Amino acid sequence: MSRDPFQSIILDAEHALRAVVGIRPELAPFVTLARPWLDDAARSALEDLWAFARRDAAAMGDPDYVLATYRCFRAVLGYRVSNLIHRRALSFPAGDAVRFYLVCLARGLSELMKVETGVEIHPAASIGARFVIDHGLGTVIGEQVRLGTDCYLLQDVVLGGAAIADSSLRPLGSRRHPDIGDRVEMGAGVRVLGPITVGDDCWLGPGVTVTNTLPAHTRVKLVNTTQMIRGDGGPTIQGAVMFRDTVLIVGVRLGNLVPTMLDATLEPIHQLKVVSSGDSYICCHAPERQATGSGSVTIGLLVGGRISSWLLLASSAVGLGESADLAGVGSPGGRNVSLVVPRSELI
Incomplete structure (x- = not known):
């Protein structure tokens, strides 16, 4: 390195503490009190600095480069200083003014780092x-x-x-x-x-x-996302897919629902022919492209002539002969809530 990283870290830490005092001038005496402790924080931060240079490929193995440009390292340095001040503060009796102001100094530095770096690490x-x-x-x-x-x-x-x-x-x-x-x-x-x-x-x-x-x-990875619909005990849509000339809707308590093509204002256009159905699924013919005029289609599920739920199937392709995904779902009364729930698996 072209300069002493330890001293550079100390200077950065002092600069950050002065910035806190610029916001909270009453903390100035406690910055003076904390100054002798900075060496310990800097030694910890120096280990972090070398880890950044070694493990982040973009750092090119250069600690100088990390120290000069990496805001994320500055967040870690800020944490090392605020954590040390916080721990030293706890050595003073509860209710002691010095303890209170040192804790405020530690938290003030943490808040400053959050604003400067976008990283929030609690001092404790x-x-x-x-x-x-x-x-x-x-x-x-x-x-x-x-x-x-x-x-x-x-x-x-x-x-x-x-x-x-x-x-x-x-x-x-x-x-x-x-x-x-x-x-x-x-x-x-x-x-x-x-x-x-x-x-x-x-x-x-x-x-x-x-x-x-x-x-x-343990290794954990995200394998897909499943859109789930949580209702109030009525019919619940758990997913849908449109492929070629068929729409498959899966869920709970779907047996009495009538799939119907809807227009943009959610008004019924015509019923869709059901191929097969059960309590947990409905398989019906997809609306013809001429009826939609776009690459997406809105299907309502009616019971007693009233729309219980609706779903929007959006296709990335122009024609409805291609596969499509469930893009939205809801109900006129707002009873159904759309949730995107990640599903993870151990590998």
Whole structure:
């Protein structure tokens, strides 16, 4: 390296703390108090810096480049400083003014890093050595998260609680955030939620949501998404597909429904001929292209002459002779709620 990375990290940390004081001038004396602690934070951040340079291919193995340009490394550096200040604050008695202002300083730095980098890491989170956040934007790490050594996260990862809950409803001291082992890798958009454990050497693919404990060496990937419709006890559509001249609709309590072609205002045009049906499915002829005038079609499911539910089948092809996907679903009364539920599998 062309310059001393340790001193560069110290200077960056001091600059960030001065920025916090610019917003909260009353914290200036506590920045002075925290200054001797920065060496410890910088030593941890230096390990992170080398991990960034080594593990991120775009860094080209150059710590200088990471230090000069990587906002995601700055987020990790900010965490190392805020975490150290937070831990030192807890050594003061509860109710002590010094403790209060040091905690405020730590949180103020965390909030500043969130604005500057798009990464939010709570100062109280526990993160092991050689931590890398690649890209980072949108990543959130909660207060009670414990993350092991040599972990690698991409952007938009959330390590947090499984529910939005009033803290007064939880037992005092109860955990709400996950415990992550060593050498865990998480792809973009991963969510690990709740007081669960993810063992060492796990690999979580992009878009995966984990709410149950995973043993060490587990690999999880997202294999597809399933659109599910949750109703109020009436007919429920779980999926639909249109292929060539046939539409297949699957769900629950569909036996008495009459499939009907609808116009753009959801007014019935004509009934569709049913090939076969049961409580869990309806197979009917697809509307002719001339009746739709587009690559999508709206089908209503009628009971007693009233539209119970409707679905929009959209085709990427121009003609309806090609396959199509369920693009939307609903009901005139708004009873059905469309949910996109990811389905993951262990590999």
